[in-house]
Amino acid sequence: MGYKVFVDGQEGTTGLKIFDYISKIPELDILTIESDKRKEPAARSRLLNEADIVFLCLPDAAAKESVELVTNTKTKIINTSSVFRTDPSWVFGLPELKNQRDAIRTATRLSVPGCHATGFILSVRPLVDAGVLPSDYPVSCYSVTGYSGGGRSKIRVYEDAEAVAAGKLDVPRHYALQQNHKHLPEMKMYAGLAYEPIFTPIIANYAQGQAMSIPLTSRYLHKNVTAQHVHELLSAYYDSEPFVRVMPYNSEVFLDDGYFPITACNNTNKLEIFVFGREDRFQIVSRYDNLGKGASGAAIQNLNLMLGFDERNCLE
Numbered sequence: 001m002g003y004k005v006f007v008d009g010q011e012g013t014t015g016l017k018i019f020d021y022i023s024k025i026p027e028l029d030i031l032t033i034e035s036d037k038r039k040e041p042a043a044r045s046r047l048l049n050e051a052d053i054v055f056l057c058l059p060d061a062a063a064k065e066s067v068e069l070v071t072n073t074k075t076k077i078i079n080t081s082s083v084f085r086t087d088p089s090w091v092f093g094l095p096e097l098k099n100q101r102d103a104i105r106t107a108t109r110l111s112v113p114g115c116h117a118t119g120f121i122l123s124v125r126p127l128v129d130a131g132v133l134p135s136d137y138p139v140s141c142y143s144v145t146g147y148s149g150g151g152r153s154k155i156r157v158y159e160d161a162e163a164v165a166a167g168k169l170d171v172p173r174h175y176a177l178q179q180n181h182k183h184l185p186e187m188k189m190y191a192g193l194a195y196e197p198i199f200t201p202i203i204a205n206y207a208q209g210q211a212m213s214i215p216l217t218s219r220y221l222h223k224n225v226t227a228q229h230v231h232e233l234l235s236a237y238y239d240s241e242p243f244v245r246v247m248p249y250n251s252e253v254f255l256d257d258g259y260f261p262i263t264a265c266n267n268t269n270k271l272e273i274f275v276f277g278r279e280d281r282f283q284i285v286s287r288y289d290n291l292g293k294g295a296s297g298a299a300i301q302n303l304n305l306m307l308g309f310d311e312r313n314c315l316e
């Protein structure tokens with residue numbers, strides 16, 4: 001008998017991708033819901049309570065509702081929405097954080113990190129832990145993302161024939177300029193910072209792939225630590241990780257005629273970290289697929305840990 005799995009939100013962007021992954025895992029029995037019943041609480045409740053594991057691939061309000069619909073103690077929840085990420089009774093599904101794997105293996109309620117937050121936390125947390133980045137450093141960062149990060153509604157807008165013909169969406173667009181992006185609380189909490197960073201997300205006219213950049217200056221780091229030292233520290237921290245790789249320092253080889261190729265990790269669960277710049281002022285840039293390590297791939301990595309499978313199962 002396999003594990004029963006239900007994807008609530010199976011027709012959405014994250015849900016479809018998770019569905020593709022789990023279809024390849026023979027130990028799982030996938031429960032499905034009829035398309036016209038997929039928003040009906042009664043039909044969802046039956047499947048949510050029948051399943052051993054559920055993935056919530058829903059907007060925040062619907063995810064909250066699903067959690068309330070689970071009334072048994074058996075069903076484990078992997079939630080891709082942002083509602084419970086900083087709730088202490090939920091485990092944060094970022095296995096690369098020190099000691100996090102043990103918590104994930106035994107989790108019954110798990111939140112998958114936000115896509116922007118993933119690159120940010122993985123870049124910053126090792127520096128805070130090592131006492132190199134003061135927790136009150138005034139961190140700022142920017143992230144360039146493809147439009148699939150905004151789910152079906154953004155995909156619809158960006159692929160709308162009239163909008164495409166009008167050329168309105170050709171250019172990159174900053175958003176959350178009021179410093180109100182919903183990932184800020186999890187970025188602060190899991191990076192170990194005293195304050196939320198100043199964060200500028202930028203959406204551009206391509207489907208998927210993301211890069212988070214964090215500029216730093218040695219002058220305000222402890223012991224005036226330089227770019228090369230930061231690179232060494234990150235390399236050591238992620239040395240044995242299957243999905244996070246720190247790329248050679250300041251290498252032109254990874255640039256495409258001087259430009260950064262954002263989409264090179266697409267359709268993988270990889271996250272690559274680069275340090276570019278000068279010794280005294282530099283930036284940490286992480287590259288990944290918003291639908292891979294930024295959402296669905298990360299959800300599967302957590303599933304593997306929760307079920308005692310090899311963490312890389314169906315992700316390589």
Ligand SMILES: NC(=O)C1=CN([C@@H]2O[C@H](COP(=O)(O)OP(=O)(O)OC[C@H]3O[C@@H](n4cnc5c(N)ncnc54)[C@H](OP(=O)(O)O)[C@@H]3O)[C@@H](O)[C@H]2O)C=CC1
Pocket residue numbers: 008009010011012013014015038039040056057058059060062080081082113114115148149150151152153290291294295
């Ligand atoms: N896309 C990404 O890169 C990432 C997404 N996430 C998060 O994952 C979650 C899902 O996002 P995403 O897949 O992009 O969003 P989508 O909008 O693509 O998919 C959401 C799905 O949920 C369905 N849905 C909406 N309301 C209900 C309801 N009450 N009951 C059942 N189903 C419902 C929608 O149906 P319909 O379209 O018909 O309304 C849709 O199929 C969100 O919380 C998002 O923030 C997290 C990280 C990255």
Ligand SMILES: CC(=O)N[C@@H](CCC(=O)OP(=O)(O)O)C(=O)O
Pocket residue numbers: 080081082113114115116145146147148149150151154182183201203294
């Ligand atoms: C392009 C785009 O709009 N991206 C989304 C982030 C996607 C994500 O990580 O989703 P959560 O909603 O689960 O946090 C945004 O910036 O709000």
